[in-house]
Amino acid sequence: MQKHFEMKLLICILCSLAAAHLSLSCTTDDDILIDIIFVVDGSASIGRDHFDVVKAWLTNATTMMFNRFGRRAQFEVLEYSNKEAAIFGIPIAKSTKFEIPFRLGECDSIRCMTSRISHMEYLNGHTYKYYALRRVLEVEFPLSIHYPNSKKAIILFTDGEATDGVYLPRAYRKTVEENITNFAIGVGDFLEQELREFANGGSSNDRVFTRTDFESLSSVISELQTDLEREGFFCDECQSGTHTCSVHAACIDTVDSYQCECGQGYYGNGVICVEIDHCANNPCADFKHSRCIAEDNKPLCICVEGFRVERDSCVDINECEPGDNVCPLENSVCRNHEGSYECPCADGYELNEGECTKTFPLSDVIAVISFTLATLIVVALIIFVAVKRRRRSFSPRAASSDSGDSPEQVELYGNER
Known part of the structure; x- marks a missing residue:
């Protein structure tokens, strides 16, 4: 029994996934084919006068839905009351206990549906809801030319307690397996728990509509259409991504x-x-040293780099405040400017290959150059004087001078000889 239930649950999940895929793959409403069956209570508690009200409501409901869905929708009306006696062994497909003015696909116009509903006979018997739902699930839906690709709905109408209500949870589970969306309408002496059991498994009042009297039935139609829209009977282009x-x-x-x-x-x-360009009108024009950005869909004025907010204005940030040590190079100094700063080398240093290296004062350079030039000049003079003297010591006049005798003296000496 447990294994059988698990198998049913698996089938239910697979059907739901297939339905979700169908709803996500639509491009337009025409991609979704619709089968809707109205299952209408024809028991004695309705009464003939109220049954005429029900037929008028059916006419209005099918007309409005046909106008809304167009020819992509097929409708059927099935009136229920009694059931075949089990002792006769008549299968539900052969049962004559139902009044069916038209089946799915038999009427493709409002005139056809209106005419056949008007001639629908009042059964005036018991209230076998589950028996009617079995007929719909086992016989009527499978006869549709759209089966099994259509989007299906059962709209159950009743005014009282079901004779076979104990089986309604079984009907609900079957509709879940078949991916059928259920709607329940109760008027008068209905049992709300039965309606909830069929519409959503008894968990809430979703897709349940109740009225105290038959005259207020007309207002249900618009609510029904809204729920059909919500349940995916129209293409949800937003969900499908189309x-x-x-x-x-x-x-x-x-x-x-x-x-x-x-x-x-x-x-x-x-x-x-x-x-939206929130800064297009330059809202920060009067806020000096600021720029505009958009935040939370409104303009916001913030200080530009190098400035900070102080008393509703942007003031310069002094990056050279003592202790900040913003200059990375050794022997460099920080010099603040409006909105920025710089780090040149200190006096007596110069930037050389990314470092501040020591330089010489100009006066020292001039002194060194002057001393060097003076030294070179003195050396040159000494060399010049030395060379001059050397040349003089090797000249002929100098040699004769060195002997100690003048020419006159030589000649005198010669005469004596």
Whole structure:
């Protein structure tokens, strides 16, 4: 028994995934085919006068839905009351206990549906809801030419407690397996728990509509259509990703299409969204040493680099404050400027290969040069004098002078001889 239940649960999950894939793959509403069956209570508690009200409501509901869905939707009305006796062994597919004015696909116009509903006979018997739901699930839906690819819905109408209500949870589980969306409408002396059990498994009031009297039935139609839209009977282009909205826009699904709305901070038609330039009008013009940025979709004035906020104005940051040590080079000094600073080498130093190296004062350089030039001049003079003297010592006149005799003296000496 447990294994059988787990298998059913697995089938249910797979069907749900397939339905999700179908809803995500649509491009337009025409991609979604629809089968809707109205399962209508025809028991004696309704009464003939109220049954005429029910038929008028069915006419309005099918007309409005046909106008909304178009020919992609097929409708069926099945009136239920009694059931075949088990002792006769008549299969549910052969049962004559139902009044079916038209089946799925038999009426493709409002006139056809309206005419056949008007001629629908009142059964005036018991309230076998589960028996009617079995007929819908086992016989009616599989007869559709759209089966099993259609989006299916059962709209159950009743005014009282089911004769076979104990089996309604079984019907709900079957609809989940078949990926059928259930709606339950109760009027008068209905049992709300039965309605909830069929519509959503008893967990909430989702897709449950209740009215105290038959005259207020008309207001249910618009609520039904809203829920059908919510349950995916129209293509959700936003969910499927087939919309053309900008990445900066929100996609909003509508009944017939979708809308694109640019997000906060952007403007445009939703297909094209342009970012709002909050700084276009120069809102920071009167705020000296500032620039404009957008924050939280509004302009904000912030101080430019080198300035900080002080009393609603931007003042210069003195990067050369003592102890800040913003200059990385040794023997460099910090000099502040408005909005910036610099780190030149200190006096007596110069930048050389990324370091501040010591330099010589100009006066010292001049002194060294002068001393060097003077030394060179003195050396040159000494050499010049030495050379001059050397030349004089080797000349002929100098040699004769050195002997000690003048020419006259030589001649005198010769005569004596």
